[in-house]
Structures are given as C-alpha cells and as structure tokens.
Amino acid sequence: MNRLLVLFRRLEGPQTIGRGPAFWTMFALVLLVACAFPLLTDGYTVGNTVYFFVWVFIALSLCLIWGYGGSLSFGQTAFFGIAGYGYGILTLNFGAAYGFTLIALLLAVGIAALFAMLLGYFMFFGRIAGVFLGIVTLAVTLTLERFMAQTAGPEWHIGVARLNGFNGMSAMPPLTIPWSGGDIVLFADVGLYYLVLGLLVLVYLGLRVLMNSAFGNVIVAIRENPERAEMLGYDVRKYQLVTFVIGAALAALSGVLYTAWGQYITPSSMGMTAAALPLIWVAVGGRSDLTSTLIGTLLVLAVFQALTIYGSQYALVFMGALLVLTVLIAPGGLVLAVMNQLSRLATRRIQGK
Amino acid sequence: MALLELRRLNKHFGGLHVTNSVNLALETGEIHCLIGPNGAGKSTLFRLILGEYHPGSGDIYFAGENITALKSFARIHRGLSVKFQVPGVFKGLSARQNLEIALQSRHRGVALEQEIDRLLSFLGLEAEQGQTAGNLSHGQKQWLEIGMAISLKPRLLLLDEPTAGMSPEETHLTGEMVQRLNAEGMTVLAIEHDMAFVRQVARRVTVLHLGQVFAQGSIDQIIADERVAAIYLGQAHA
Ligand SMILES: Nc1ncnc2c1ncn2[C@@H]1O[C@H](COP(=O)(O)OP(=O)(O)OP(=O)(O)O)[C@@H](O)[C@H]1O
Ligand SMILES: [Mg+2]
Numbered sequence: 247m248n249r250l251l252v253l254f255r256r257l258e259g260p261q262t263i264g265r266g267p268a269f270w271t272m273f274a275l276v277l278l279v280a281c282a283f284p285l286l287t288d289g290y291t292v293g294n295t296v297y298f299f300v301w302v303f304i305a306l307s308l309c310l311i312w313g314y315g316g317s318l319s320f321g322q323t324a325f326f327g328i329a330g331y332g333y334g335i336l337t338l339n340f341g342a343a344y345g346f347t348l349i350a351l352l353l354a355v356g357i358a359a360l361f362a363m364l365l366g367y368f369m370f371f372g373r374i375a376g377v378f379l380g381i382v383t384l385a386v387t388l389t390l391e392r393f394m395a396q397t398a399g400p401e402w403h404i405g406v407a408r409l410n411g412f413n414g415m416s417a418m419p420p421l422t423i424p425w426s427g428g429d430i431v432l433f434a435d436v437g438l439y440y441l442v443l444g445l446l447v448l449v450y451l452g453l454r455v456l457m458n459s460a461f462g463n464v465i466v467a468i469r470e471n472p473e474r475a476e477m478l479g480y481d482v483r484k485y486q487l488v489t490f491v492i493g494a495a496l497a498a499l500s501g502v503l504y505t506a507w508g509q510y511i512t513p514s515s516m517g518m519t520a521a522a523l524p525l526i527w528v529a530v531g532g533r534s535d536l537t538s539t540l541i542g543t544l545l546v547l548a549v550f551q552a553l554t555i556y557g558s559q560y561a562l563v564f565m566g567a568l569l570v571l572t573v574l575i576a577p578g579g580l581v582l583a584v585m586n587q588l589s590r591l592a593t594r595r596i597q598g599k
Numbered sequence: 600m601a602l603l604e605l606r607r608l609n610k611h612f613g614g615l616h617v618t619n620s621v622n623l624a625l626e627t628g629e630i631h632c633l634i635g636p637n638g639a640g641k642s643t644l645f646r647l648i649l650g651e652y653h654p655g656s657g658d659i660y661f662a663g664e665n666i667t668a669l670k671s672f673a674r675i676h677r678g679l680s681v682k683f684q685v686p687g688v689f690k691g692l693s694a695r696q697n698l699e700i701a702l703q704s705r706h707r708g709v710a711l712e713q714e715i716d717r718l719l720s721f722l723g724l725e726a727e728q729g730q731t732a733g734n735l736s737h738g739q740k741q742w743l744e745i746g747m748a749i750s751l752k753p754r755l756l757l758l759d760e761p762t763a764g765m766s767p768e769e770t771h772l773t774g775e776m777v778q779r780l781n782a783e784g785m786t787v788l789a790i791e792h793d794m795a796f797v798r799q800v801a802r803r804v805t806v807l808h809l810g811q812v813f814a815q816g817s818i819d820q821i822i823a824d825e826r827v828a829a830i831y832l833g834q835a836h837a
Contacts, residue, residue, distance in 0.1 A: 260692070464700065478704075480672055
C-alpha cells in the first residue's frame with residue numbers, strides 16, 4: 247500500500263513535465279477521448295490510429311536512451327526488426343492457438359532485449375560512447391537490413407517460416423487473446439486499438455515513474471556528467487546498459503505490434519530511412535521529455551502521412567526541413583518549446599490573479 | 600595507521616613523466632595540503648588515487664587494502680570522495696537535484712528531503728536550490744560540488760583547489776567548513792594555491808614539483824624552505 251503511494255508520487259517530478267490537477271485532468275480528458283474515439287469514427291481510421299500508436303513505443307525508447315540518457319542510438323530500428331521477425335517466425339511456426347501470439351510477443355521482445363544486452367555490454371564496457379555509439383548502432387542496423395534482404399532463397403527459412411529476402415515475411419497471425427467463448431482475434435481495428443492504447447498508457451506512466459525515481463536521477467546525471475556520476479559511486483556502465491536494454495525492449499514492442507498490425511515485416515523496416523525517422527520525431531517533439539516526445543511523434547506522423555498522399559518524396563523532404571527548423575529555432579524540440587511557453591503563460595496567469 | 604598510502608607511483612603520458620615514484624602516507628584524521636607549481640602533477644595524482652588514470656607502476660593502499668586495480672565507483676564505495684578542480688556539477692539540473700543525486704543512495708523519502716535541506720543550509724545555497732546548477736556563480740558551483748562530495752560521508756575527502764574563484768571571506772568560510780568536517784572525523788587531502796587557506800587548515804604540507812615529492816613538513820617549515828620558494832619563483836619568472 248505504502249509502496250503504491252510512493253509510485254503514485256513518482257508520476258510527477260523534476261524529470262517529467264506536467265504536474266498537479268490541471269495536468270492530470272487534461273490527461274484524463276485526452277484518455278477519455280482516446281477511449282471513445284473508435285465509437286466516433288470508421289474502422290479504417292481506427293486501424294490507422296493504431297499504426298500511429300505503434301510507433302510511439304520506439305519514439306519513447308529513443309527519448310529514454312537519447313533524451314534522458316544522452317546516448318544517440320540508431321539501434322532501436324534493429325531491435326524493432328529483430329522483434330518483428332521474431333514474432334513472425336514464432337507465430338508462423340507455432341500458430342495462434344492457446345494464446346501463443348501473446349507468448350510470442352513476450353519472447354520476441356525478450357530476444358531483442360537479449361541481443362541489446364550483448365551489444366550494449368560490448369559497447370558500454372568497451373567504453374564506446376558519444377558519436378561512436380551512434381556509428382556502431384547504425385552499422386548493426388544496416389548490417390541486419392542487408393542480411394535480411396539477401397534471404398530470398400528457399401534455403402533461408404526457420405521451420406516453416408520463409409524469410410523471403412527483400413519481400414519480407416507476411417501472413418503471420420494477428421495477436422489473439424484466448425477466451426472461453428472462442429478466441430478474440432485482434433485485427434487492426436477496434437480490438438487492437440484498445441490493447442495498444444492500454445500498453446501505451448502503461449508504458450508512458452511507467453516511464454514517468456522510472457524517470458522520477460532514483461534510477462532516473464542517475465540516468466540524467468550520467469547524461470550531464472558521467473565522471474561526476476561515477477565519483478558519486480554509481481557504476482555508470484551498468485546504468486547505461488540497463489537503460490539501453492529497457493529502450494531496446496520498448497523498440498521491440500513497437501516491432502511486434504507493427505508486425506501483428508500489418509501482418510508483415512520487411513528488411514526495409516530496418517533500413518536507413520526507418521532508422522532516421524524516429525530520430526526526427528523525437529528531435530522535433532523534444533527528446534528530453536516523455537510527453538513532448540509522445541505528442542511530437544503523433545503530430546509528425548499525422549503530418550507525414552497527410553503529405554505522403556502527394557508523394558512520399560515530398561514528405562521526406564518536409565521531414566528534413568522540419569528537422570533543420572527544429573535545430574535552428576528550438577534545439578530542444580518544437581513541441582517542448584510550445585509546452586514550456588504554455589506552462590509559463592499559465593503560471594503567469596496564476597500569479598497575476 | 601595510514602589511511603591512504605601511495606607507494607612509488609609512476610604515471611607517464613607519452614614521454615612526459617607526470618608523477619615520478621611518488622610516496623605519500625596520509626594519517627587518519629589529518630588535514631593534508633598538496634601544493635606545487637602549475638603542471639606539477641597534483642591533479643594527476645588525484646586521478647590516480649580515484650582510478651580515473653591507472654599508474655604505470657606503483658601501488659595505492661586505502662585503509663590497508665590495495666585498491667590499485669579497483670574501478671572508480673568501487674573506490675568511492677570504500678570511502679573516497681572528490682571535488683574536482685573544474686567544478687563537476689550536473690549543469691542542466693537544479694542545485695537541489697544535484698544534491699539529491701549525491702544523497703539518494705544513503706537516504707530515502709522524507710529523510711532524503713530533510714537531508715537535502717540540511718545540506719543546502721550548511722552550504723548557504725537555500726535560495727539557489729531551484730536554479731540550474733550551470734547558472735550558479737563559480738564559487739557557488741564549488742560549494743555545490745563540495746556539498747555533493749561530503750554528502751557521501753567519505754573517510755577521505757579529496758579537494759582539488761576548493762577555493763579557486765572565491766573571495767577571501769568565502770575562502771575563510773571554506774576553511775572553517777573543512778575544519779568542521781575534519782572534527783567530525785573526515786580525513787582531508789586538499790590541493791591549494793591559496794596560502795592563507797593552507798595556513799588555516801593544514802597540519803602537514805607536501806610540495807609536489809615535476810611529478811616528485813619535493814618537500815614535506817608543517818606550513819612554517821615549508822614557507823621557510825628556500826628551495827620551495829625557488830621553484831615558485833622560478834615559475835613566476837618563466
Ligand atoms: N590526459 C593527459 N594527457 C597528457 N598530458 C597530461 C594529461 N593530463 C595531464 N597532463 C599533463 O601532466 C602535467 C601535470 O598536470 P596536472 O593537471 O596534474 O597538474 P597540476 O599540478 O594539477 O597543475 P595545476 O596547478 O595547473 O592544476 C601537465 O604538464 C599536463 O599538461
Ligand atoms: Mg590541477
């Protein structure tokens with residue numbers, strides 16, 4: 247009971263923007279609208295919204311590793327891909343009965359996390375940091391893409407699951423919840439929507455608690471000054487590794503949900519563009535805060551999709567321009583800058599009264 | 600028994616012999632000052648003690664244990680703590696958060712908040728607690744980092760030029776603080792250029808010159824030593 251209270255208190259703190267009744271009322275309202283949303287719109291829009299939500303996990307993983315931890319990682323896309331393929335291979339082989347898709351989800355995330363643990367061990371305990379961390383993780387991502395792209399031949403299969411090279415894997419079962427009255431299959435509409443929304447709320451609040459805890463303090467301290475953090479007795483590399491693995495697991499969750507959503511996964515989901523886009527969402531949103539990352543990602547995704555209608559090359563150019571604009575006028579993130587401005591106005595209003 | 604003992608400690612940077620067979624023994628409970636001209640190897644010696652640099656040869660003993668191969672954080676756990684020459688605060692975080700990060704491994708919940716408040720008032724930084732540490736004055740950063748260093752309740756406190764950038768009054772206050780901590784049982788090794796501070800606090804003084812222990816004794820003995828005056832003068836002329 248007491249523990250629970252401590253957790254609740256950690257929902258707010260210096261590491262996360264948003265506190266007090268005003269913020270949580272807003273949060274509850276947004277959540278209410280999000281819950282009612284499928285009732286107000288058509289199936290296509292719901293499915294499309296799930297697609298947006300799915301990407302938020304990888305964005306939050308970058309927020310954690312890069313924004314809070316200070317290490318720029320291109321590896322999130324690799325973990326995304328590993329988990330996506332992992333889910334495909336597992337479910338194509340073992341099917342969806344007895345709730346196996348949910349076990350496959352956990353296993354796929356676990357495999358990606360294990361991979362991150364190995365990679366992270368060599369990087370952090372090998373004292374690879376800064377730009378080199380970005381280079382190593384990018385190399386890993388692109389190597390995986392190249393590797394998967396050349397698996398077109400029939401010899402590339404795991405069990406009955408063909409890897410299919412550049413065309414990728416498809417036709418894996420969607421997530422399925424076992425139920426006494428018959429399994430509930432979560433196709434990419436209302437069912438999956440509520441599952442992903444639930445996970446999103448859980449992850450968002452969980453990360454808020456984590457970042458405002460003693461652990462979060464150390465993560466931010468390492469970003470600010472790793473030497474000082476070590477000289478306060480913290481084993482910096484261990485903290486970096488744990489953060490990296492948590493981030494990998496979140497990116498992997500994105501990968502599994504994406505694969506289950508569209509029932510396909512291709513090597514290009516691990517390509518250069520795929521690796522760069524999450525960085526742009528997070529940079530434009532405001533990488534040093536969970537809320538600005540979440541809002542920014544959803545906004546940029548929506549705009550990106552709207553522009554894609556006129557041609558994806560224009561959308562990509564727009565993304566580049568947006569990134570340059572961010573770096574020039576609000577290096578901490580556009581959404582974050584707006585949020586800070588709003589909260590400044592709000593406090594001035596209160597003080598004015 | 601010596602709390603800290605350096606035995607024939609050597610460190611090279613390429614061809615530069617930065618510490619040359621340094622022997623130094625620190626008694627438990629003393630305040631010891633390390634002085635010497637710029638580039639003498641004082642800060643390097645601290646980094647060797649802390650495990651940021653590894654010696655080419657020689658050993659470091661702390662409370663009887665050979666800690667030469669230990670990682671930095673493990674040495675901190677043994678009871679070492681440091682304030683760096685260039686203030687190493689968490690610039691983007693508030694002064695209060697800086698102290699919280701230093702204190703949180705020893706305190707929790709309400710006790711943690713009380714301990715932060717106590718330390719803030721001890722350092723005279725109550726009014727600045729909400730300010731971003733990077734925006735504090737140089738002297739305030741020094742105090743903040745000293746606060747972080749002492750919040751670990753170390754057995755040996757290493758201070759690298761704690762009074763740099765402070766006014767004479769602030770320097771004197773820092774001296775009093777060091778004496779108070781020492782009275783509570785903390786052993787202190789301080790690098791200082793400010794002779795007023797050294798005179799105020801030090802029981803023993805070691806002079807480091809060109810990476811070697813050049814002289815050792817009470818402050819009066821050191822000041823009376825013409826050879827010591829010569830190396831400082833030599834530098835002034837150089
Ligand atoms: N990482 C390094 N690589 C190469 N040379 C170094 C390194 N660190 C220190 N030095 C050199 O070692 C010598 C001693 O430096 P150190 O910082 O220990 O001097 P100091 O006694 O603390 O001087 P000051 O009083 O100016 O702080 C200097 O000549 C310095 O240039
Ligand atoms: Mg120095």
